[in-house]
Amino acid sequence: MNQQLRAIAGLDRVIHEPGRLMIVAQLAGVKECDFLYMMRQTELSKGNLSSHLARLEKAGYVEIEKTYRGKVPMTLLRLMPGGRTAFANYLKDLNNVR
Secondary structure (H helix, E strand, O other), rough: HHHHHHHHHHHHHHOOOHHHHHHHHHHHOOOOOOOOHHHHHHOOHHHHHHHHHHHHHHHEEEEHHHHHHHOEEOOOOOEEEHHHHHHHHHHHHOOOOO
């Protein structure tokens, strides 16, 4: 296997999936956001977004907080320090794929 293929194979598979990459990239630019904002930004369905967020939460990359704004339920999303590090490493590794 050539060096370029090895570099591609070494990318973080949790982040590399397009839906999760959109989520992590969006969260990297903000302190936090709510579920509906993320759904609008990524254009993912509720179910698809929930599934990707669950995978990112399981990996320790994203924190999901269920709360209320007044009486309205709200889900807040934050990129955890490990997620920020993983995203930075992913971008560095992606740059090395040439």
